[in-house]
Amino acid sequence: MSCPFAERVDWQRLGEESAAAEAFRDELRPHLRVCGSCRDRAVLADASMFFAAMPAVEVSASERSEMQQRIAGARRLLAGAPPAPLRRRLVPRLSAGRVAAVLVPALALAGLWGGSLVREPEDPSSRPALVEETATASALHASHLAQHLEGMPLVDRSEDDAPEIVYQVEGATFDLVLLVHAGLDLGGP
Amino acid sequence: MSPLPRLAYSRTLHREQIGQLDDRELLLRLQDSDEVALDELVRRKMAPLVQVAYRILGDREEARDVVQIAFVRIWEHRRRYHPRYSANTWIYRIATNLAIDHLRSRRSRERVAEPLRLHLERRQDASGSRALSELGEREVAGIFDQLAAGLTERQRAIFVMRELEGMSSAEVAEIVGCRESTVRNHLFNARRVLRVALRERYPEYAPAGHETTEAVP
Numbered sequence: 413m414s415c416p417f418a419e420r421v422d423w424q425r426l427g428e429e430s431a432a433a434e435a436f437r438d439e440l441r442p443h444l445r446v447c448g449s450c451r452d453r454a455v456l457a458d459a460s461m462f463f464a465a466m467p468a469v470e471v472s473a474s475e476r477s478e479m480q481q482r483i484a485g486a487r488r489l490l491a492g493a494p495p496a497p498l499r500r501r502l503v504p505r506l507s508a509g510r511v512a513a514v515l516v517p518a519l520a521l522a523g524l525w526g527g528s529l530v531r532e533p534e535d536p537s538s539r540p541a542l543v544e545e546t547a548t549a550s551a552l553h554a555s556h557l558a559q560h561l562e563g564m565p566l567v568d569r570s571e572d573d574a575p576e577i578v579y580q581v582e583g584a585t586f587d588l589v590l591l592v593h594a595g596l597d598l599g600g601p
Numbered sequence: 602m603s604p605l606p607r608l609a610y611s612r613t614l615h616r617e618q619i620g621q622l623d624d625r626e627l628l629l630r631l632q633d634s635d636e637v638a639l640d641e642l643v644r645r646k647m648a649p650l651v652q653v654a655y656r657i658l659g660d661r662e663e664a665r666d667v668v669q670i671a672f673v674r675i676w677e678h679r680r681r682y683h684p685r686y687s688a689n690t691w692i693y694r695i696a697t698n699l700a701i702d703h704l705r706s707r708r709s710r711e712r713v714a715e716p717l718r719l720h721l722e723r724r725q726d727a728s729g730s731r732a733l734s735e736l737g738e739r740e741v742a743g744i745f746d747q748l749a750a751g752l753t754e755r756q757r758a759i760f761v762m763r764e765l766e767g768m769s770s771a772e773v774a775e776i777v778g779c780r781e782s783t784v785r786n787h788l789f790n791a792r793r794v795l796r797v798a799l800r801e802r803y804p805e806y807a808p809a810g811h812e813t814t815e816a817v818p
Contacts, residue, residue, distance in 0.1 A: 429789055434770070441767055459799045459807035460792040463745050466765050469652035469661075479669055480643050484636070486673045 415449045423457035440464075612637070624688035631679040642692075643672055649766075650696045656761040657700040657754075658707075659746035667703050671696035687775070694776045697762070701754045708754070744806075748798040752791050759784055760791040 425436050444451045444464040454461035619630065619641045627645075630638035647668060654664035654671075674695050682691055749757050759777060762768045763784065770788075774781045799807040 429785075434785075437764075438767065438769075455807060458792070459796040460764070462799055462806060463741060463765065463795070466656070466742050466745065467739055469648065469655050469664075471648040471651055475665070476644060476647050479647060479665070479672070480640050482669055483639065483643060483672045483676070486669075487636070487639070487676055490673070490677065 415447050418450050426458040628682045628688050654700045657758050667699050671699050690775045701758050704754045751794050756787045756791040759787040
């Protein structure tokens with residue numbers, strides 16, 4: 413069945429080389445993507461119109477995420493930093509006393525909420541093993557953690573697999589990453 | 602119980618704010634080394650850039666590699682962007698130039714294997730003819746890739762951007778870095794090469810119509 417649009421078009425204009433012919437092609441192009449009969453007419457008038465209906469290239473979410481990660485890795489290399497995740501590069505240095513002050517209420521929260529609030533960085537060889545989950549501190553109150561976190565600069569917030577907030581704890585002598593489960597809502601916006 | 606502390610910074614909120622910026626503002630945020638802005642740029646531009654690179658290169662994997670390098674280059678050169686220029690033009694220029702360079706170097710490597718490739722293509726052509734209406738879009742893309750081998754790298758890039766992506770001549774001229782009249786010349790030549798190649802190699806899809814007979818010099 414012929415398209416009504418086809419009857420109104422002067423197909424010969426496709427063969428012309430002029431600004432008006434270019435504008436005509438621009439106008440025609442979207443229609444040719446959806447109308448086979450007009451496409452046949454167009455190709456008859458100008459064989460190069462054969463390519464007017466090319467498929468759109470699809471990019472999946474996983475391809476995009478993979479590219480974002482690769483680019484982030486390249487960006488870190490350019491900056492001269494080791495290709496490690498952001499939160500591991502921002503690991504603060506803590507004094508033993510400060511660690512205890514933070515860990516005890518944090519572990520208490522772990523007990524209260526039944527989740528892991530404090531975890532070691534992924535590479536344990538980089539500093540002494542610090543953290544071990546324990547239920548003994550579970551009697552301590554959540555507000556202790558809030559007090560200790562108050563004033564600490566927040567360095568990162570992850571929304572990936574497990575939502576976490578990373579706080580920077582100042583004045584330390586060994587590496588620690590303090591990951592607080594974002595579900596605790598310690599006052600986020 | 603003491604009040605809970607407010608977050609000094611929320612990455613989620615930052616992402617939301619970045620997501621509302623237009624492309625030009627996004628490039629300006631890159632100048633502050635904002636990594637979230639780069640992520641957002643990849644989210645917005647990856648698919649259209651992969652599409653253009655794929656049509657210039659005819660290979661999906663190569664297109665993805667080229668686009669990845671383009672994003673890294675955008676990051677490296679982020680301070681060179683001036684807001685008086687169109688963000689899209691600046692981004693496409695980087696990606697398109699990389700794709701053209703890549704195609705050029707690949708072609709020089711392939712030149713050695715040219716006689717064998719042509720022989721194999723001819724055999725394939727003889728066995729796989731079908732009516733135009735039966736052709737899928739992917740097959741059209743495959744035929745374009747074959748026939749576009751007869752175009753120069755620049756002709757191919759201009760044909761892709763103008764004819765397949767629907768960019769204006771002015772935009773293409775700015776991306777490629779030449780005058781609009783040069784774009785038109787390349788475009789006319791590219792069309793002529795493709796018409797002739799299509800008639801020669803796929804006469805069933807390009808029957809003699811209203812066109813005047815022409816030959817590629």
